Amino acid sequence: MIASIGLSIVVQEVLRLTSNGRDQWLSPYFPNAGLSFELSGFEVRASAMSLTAVALAVFLCLLLLGFMRLTPAGRWWRAVSEDAGLAALSGINVGRVIAITFASAGGFAAAAGGILTVRYSGVNFTMGLMLALKALFAGIIGCFGTISGAIAGAVLLAALETGWQAAFDINYRDVVVFGVIILVLMLRPDGLVGRPLRVDQPDRAR
Amino acid sequence: MAGYIVQQILNGLALAAVYVLLAVAFALVHAVTRRIVFTLGDLATYASFCALYVALLALVFDFRDYTQILLAFAAAGPQPWRWPLSSTVPWWSRLSASRAKR
Numbered sequence: 001m002i003a004s005i006g007l008s009i010v011v012q013e014v015l016r017l018t019s020n021g022r023d024q025w026l027s028p029y030f031p032n033a034g035l036s037f038e039l040s041g042f043e044v045r046a047s048a049m050s051l052t053a054v055a056l057a058v059f060l061c062l063l064l065l066g067f068m069r070l071t072p073a074g075r076w077w078r079a080v081s082e083d084a085g086l087a088a089l090s091g092i093n094v095g096r097v098i099a100i101t102f103a104s105a106g107g108f109a110a111a112a113g114g115i116l117t118v119r120y121s122g123v124n125f126t127m128g129l130m131l132a133l134k135a136l137f138a139g140i141i142g143c144f145g146t147i148s149g150a151i152a153g154a155v156l157l158a159a160l161e162t163g164w165q166a167a168f169d170i171n172y173r174d175v176v177v178f179g180v181i182i183l184v185l186m187l188r189p190d191g192l193v194g195r196p197l198r199v200d201q202p203d204r205a206r
Numbered sequence: 207m208a209g210y211i212v213q214q215i216l217n218g219l220a221l222a223a224v225y226v227l228l229a230v231a232f233a234l235v236h237a238v239t240r241r242i243v244f245t246l247g248d249l250a251t252y253a254s255f256c257a258l259y260v261a262l263l264a265l266v267f268d269f270r271d272y273t274q275i276l277l278a279f280a281a282a283g284p285q286p287w288r289w290p291l292s293s294t295v296p297w298w299s300r301l302s303a304s305r306a307k308r
Binding site for chain 1: 207208209210212213214216217218219220221222223224225226228229230231232233234235236237238239241242243244245246247248249250253254255256257258261262265
């Protein structure tokens with residue numbers, strides 16, 4: 001974990017130097033295209049890029065879930081996540097599974113970055129840390145280490161953030177979000193969709 | 207009021223799209239290594255920069271259609287960090303596991 005923090009700082013510094021420490025902005029793509037209709041006297045709008053971002057995320061999640069359920073590589077991943085030692089004894093190449101996992105995780109992170117650019121049109125070299133923390137906590141409040149838990153936690157966190165900034169002062173958004181995360185972790189340490197950890201079955205919690 | 211709520215749901219879905227992908231990335235890695243890799247957040251930022259520069263380049267050459275988006279995602283996808291990360295971290299994991307056994 002310490003090595004990953006070090007690598008994170010290296011990437012951040014490289015980005016700071018290449019961007020001269022400034023925010024980088026892009027003019028919005030197709031600002032007039034997308035969904036637009038009137039509902040109860042309020043004009044609801046969703047840009048083409050927002051809809052593309054949501055569609056891409058849904059597609060990638062379904063692809064991953066299908067991959068995990070239907071392919072041998074998905075079964076290997078589940079076996080290694082249950083018990084790496086037993087998986088190795090069963091003939092699974094654990095190193096290769098970990099390598100594929102890292103490559104896939106890099107792809108997912110890259111897709112998130114691409115969505116950030118086309119949806120919000122602004123990039124800052126420091127945004128990675130806050131983004132990583134929020135995504136990490138989203139995974140933890142769902143049930144860390146499970147894909148469905150991560151998805152549930154992320155949707156819940158986004159709903160909380162959007163709900164707060166729609167109804168209350170946006171300056172307190174992060175205070176409330178992290179406060180709720182602490183509360184959830186106090187009340188349900190295994191996450192919202194996780195089963196409680198049993199001492200005699202430490203690896204069965206997920 | 208209903209329209210306002212629907213608008214907020216749409217805004218929330220766009221935000222959730224980012225969080226979901228990154229949270230899944232964290233979950234994937236943590237499930238098999240039991241480690242948290244903080245670099246994934248900065249990897250997303252790096253991909254954002256790649257996508258931004260490619261999109262700017264596309265604007266310079268006046269590609270005014272979905273080609274821009276495809277180019278941006280193509281740039282964000284196969285970024286050069288994935289290879290060193292995927293090839294070194296498993297090796298490092300095995301090394302630390304063998305040290306722990308000793």
